[in-house]
Amino acid sequence: MSRSALTVERAFWWGPGLLLVLVLVLAPLLFTDFYLSQVITKALWLGIAAASLIFLAAYVGMVSLGQVALYGIAGFTMANLVAADGGSPIAWNPWPATAVGILAAVAAGLFIGAIASRSYGIYFLMITLAVGVLTYYFFGQVTQLSGFGGVNNVTRPDIVSNPVTDPQNLFYIALGVSAAVYLFVRYLARTPFGLALQGVRDDPSRMRALGYNVPLLRMLAFGLGALIASFAGIISVWWNTRISPGSIDLARTIDVLVIAVIGGLYRLEGAWVGAFVFAALDNWTRGLDIVGQRFNTVIGAIFLAIVLLSPGGLMGIWQTIADFFSRRLSGRPPARPSPGPADEARPTSDSPQPS
Amino acid sequence: MNGAASAAAPDWRSRLATVPVGQLALRAAVAVVVAFVAAWVAYKAFGDPRTFVIVGLNGLTLAGLYFVVASGFTLIFGLMRVVNMAHGSLYMLAGFFALELQTTLTGGEATSAFGSSQAGLGDWIIPLVVACLAVGVIGLVMQQLFLRWNQGQELRQALITIAIGIIIADQTLAHFGGIAESLAAPDAFPESVDLPFSNLTYPFFRIFVLMVAIAVGLALWGMIQRTRFGMIVRAGVDDRQMVSALGINIQLVFASAFFLGAVLAGLGGVLGGTMISVDKANDTQYLLISLIVVIIGGMGSLAGAALGALALGLVDSFGDVYLPAGYTNYSILLIFGLLVLVLAVRPLGLFGRPA
Numbered sequence: 001m002s003r004s005a006l007t008v009e010r011a012f013w014w015g016p017g018l019l020l021v022l023v024l025v026l027a028p029l030l031f032t033d034f035y036l037s038q039v040i041t042k043a044l045w046l047g048i049a050a051a052s053l054i055f056l057a058a059y060v061g062m063v064s065l066g067q068v069a070l071y072g073i074a075g076f077t078m079a080n081l082v083a084a085d086g087g088s089p090i091a092w093n094p095w096p097a098t099a100v101g102i103l104a105a106v107a108a109g110l111f112i113g114a115i116a117s118r119s120y121g122i123y124f125l126m127i128t129l130a131v132g133v134l135t136y137y138f139f140g141q142v143t144q145l146s147g148f149g150g151v152n153n154v155t156r157p158d159i160v161s162n163p164v165t166d167p168q169n170l171f172y173i174a175l176g177v178s179a180a181v182y183l184f185v186r187y188l189a190r191t192p193f194g195l196a197l198q199g200v201r202d203d204p205s206r207m208r209a210l211g212y213n214v215p216l217l218r219m220l221a222f223g224l225g226a227l228i229a230s231f232a233g234i235i236s237v238w239w240n241t242r243i244s245p246g247s248i249d250l251a252r253t254i255d256v257l258v259i260a261v262i263g264g265l266y267r268l269e270g271a272w273v274g275a276f277v278f279a280a281l282d283n284w285t286r287g288l289d290i291v292g293q294r295f296n297t298v299i300g301a302i303f304l305a306i307v308l309l310s311p312g313g314l315m316g317i318w319q320t321i322a323d324f325f326s327r328r329l330s331g332r333p334p335a336r337p338s339p340g341p342a343d344e345a346r347p348t349s350d351s352p353q354p355s
Numbered sequence: 356m357n358g359a360a361s362a363a364a365p366d367w368r369s370r371l372a373t374v375p376v377g378q379l380a381l382r383a384a385v386a387v388v389v390a391f392v393a394a395w396v397a398y399k400a401f402g403d404p405r406t407f408v409i410v411g412l413n414g415l416t417l418a419g420l421y422f423v424v425a426s427g428f429t430l431i432f433g434l435m436r437v438v439n440m441a442h443g444s445l446y447m448l449a450g451f452f453a454l455e456l457q458t459t460l461t462g463g464e465a466t467s468a469f470g471s472s473q474a475g476l477g478d479w480i481i482p483l484v485v486a487c488l489a490v491g492v493i494g495l496v497m498q499q500l501f502l503r504w505n506q507g508q509e510l511r512q513a514l515i516t517i518a519i520g521i522i523i524a525d526q527t528l529a530h531f532g533g534i535a536e537s538l539a540a541p542d543a544f545p546e547s548v549d550l551p552f553s554n555l556t557y558p559f560f561r562i563f564v565l566m567v568a569i570a571v572g573l574a575l576w577g578m579i580q581r582t583r584f585g586m587i588v589r590a591g592v593d594d595r596q597m598v599s600a601l602g603i604n605i606q607l608v609f610a611s612a613f614f615l616g617a618v619l620a621g622l623g624g625v626l627g628g629t630m631i632s633v634d635k636a637n638d639t640q641y642l643l644i645s646l647i648v649v650i651i652g653g654m655g656s657l658a659g660a661a662l663g664a665l666a667l668g669l670v671d672s673f674g675d676v677y678l679p680a681g682y683t684n685y686s687i688l689l690i691f692g693l694l695v696l697v698l699a700v701r702p703l704g705l706f707g708r709p710a
Binding site: 118121122126127130134142249295296299307308 | 436509511517518519524525526529638643646649650687688691694699702703
């Protein structure tokens with residue numbers, strides 16, 4: 001590949017990326033409190049949830065629909081351990097409750113991972129979806145922990161302050177956690193463990209032949225995915241001040257999947273890009289008379305269009321644009337595959353079944 | 356197992372030696388759990404045989420309904436590897452179509468919320484046929500318009516059906532509202548039947564659902580084992596490309612199978628709508644049921660679907676009644692336990708085969 005093509009390609013990713021980071025850091029100055037809280041902060045934690053899905057899909061080849069259930073387990077555990085309306089009467093300090101919530105989600109993730117990690121591809125998707133929907137019914141049924149009313153007025157750490165009147169703190173927390181998750185996953189991908197996971201994604205049988213314990217690797221990856229999802233669950237409880245089975249139902253599971261697909265299922269950045277589009281659309285269409293209450297039809301149609309026309313999502317479209325211009329401006333076609341995460345744009349849906 | 360005990364013993368021992376210790380411990384644990392559950396049910400059954408009979412019949416009839424729905428799901432998956440995530444939505448849609456039509460036909464007098472009301476035979480059969488055909492056509496259009504040109508891309512097809520499911524759910528809410536109602540059963544049927552050897556009576560319609568399920572099961576089995584269409588389907592499950600290479604119009608077979616699968620979802624929707632209720636939450640519920648039945652039974656297997664439906668129906672109905680008082684709202688955990696138990700021993704389900 002020619003040098004200039006590489007430079008142009010890089011500029012296409014780094015330019016908007018840096019601009020986005022700058023806008024986000026200065027967001028409390030640029031946007032109204034309402035927009036900061038209702039769209040940007042919401043998009044950040046939805047993005048974390050979608051990132052847990054994209055991490056599993058892009059790096060391990062496991063498309064999981066159980067991530068919302070895992071974040072629900074973190075959120076419900078936290079909400080039940082602190083003072084709140086509904087749920088258990090325990091009233092802990094919010095910080096240890098948060099820690100236990102995260103641990104509970106990771107433990108659940110490892111357990112579900114142990115069961116599901118021997119299944120691949122579409123089977124894995126079905127099993128995680130079934131577990132996810134069962135979790136929703138569980139919290140709906142068990143009134144000791146939630147019931148359909150959910151847990152309301154959850155006590156949050158003082159640092160969160162009031163998300164309506166004073167949204168900056170929670171915004172910066174969500175931003176910080178998002179950045180940490182992003183950098184952590186990018187770092188992990190270069191460690192021997194991360195490379196082994198990508199090996200499992202590409203060819204489980206060959207990895208087994210090389211002596212790797214494939215089910216164990218997949219189980220640990222699922223546990224890591226649960227960790228990332230649990231951050232989203234905790235922040236969503238801090239943001240909503242409540243959690244109910246409605247927060248983790250099938251529609252929510254699909255929302256997170258829609259976000260991941262709109263952003264691009266095989267690029268980590270896509271999680272937050274998709275989440276911003278989703279949250280902004282949600283906010284914008286609520287005011288439109290034509291759309292009115294039919295937000296889900298609109299989102300379903302957009303989702304359908306993306307799946308049919310651009311399986312790589314918005315990041316895939318951007319990749320195409322970047323490729324086009326780097327070819328034009330450098331005057332010769334860049335040799336694909338280009339280095340870096342663009343390699344992951346290859347769909348892994350048809351990962352081989354165990355024989 | 357086979358032959359004289361002296362001949363079987365060394366064979367058994369050598370087979371045991373090839374099973375890893377972990378697997379052995381797992382199987383032992385599963386056996387202990389199954390034995391414990393059987394003992395508990397037997398203990399409860401001797402304490403109150405009348406409840407046992409009624410709850411057992413509830414479980415069997417529920418299993419019949421689950422089988423009708425899941426057989427369509429497993430038929431589509433077995434042949435085309437399409438996980439139809441809109442299967443629950445088709446079920447729900449058929450219920451609402453039938454309800455709407457029956458209300459029109461009877462002038463809105465026969466239906467009532469959860470009543471055991473009755474309508475003329477035609478006022479039940481016409482909605483049944485129309486709803487089944489309408490849902491079948493919707494399934495067919497879905498397959499021809501969106502799925503046909505994405506063959507082999509399992510994940511993409513699952514995402515497409517999810518998107519369609521979102522749109523169907525939202526439009527159903529818009530057009531039919533969210534009130535749960537049940538269809539009126541035909542007045543040509545008796546309301547209840549006397550059970551032999553006891554003075555118990557049982558709702559006739561539930562027995563009718565079980566009979567329909569058995570008929571559907573036998574018809575599908577006969578079709579798959581005895582007819583030319585079934586032969587092509589069986590061959591298609593094993594090797595799609597080879598079948599089309601032999602000059603068989605596999606697209607026609609795919610389209611018919613998808614139509615049939617959707618009709619079965621519709622049949623389930625009308626039966627379930629009469630036996631239980633028509634509700635906007637049906638889509639999630641019956642998607643979950645279809646998923647669990649085929650995960651337990653093994654995907655694409657008709658016998659597996661029957662066994663899975665039986666297990667789920669019995670666990671569902673006994674769980675609500677036989678759990679110790681105060682714990683009945685944890686019954687959803689039993690279904691989760693069933694899933695875990697089966698997947699721990701057989702990751703591909705009871706009758707599952709590697710793809």
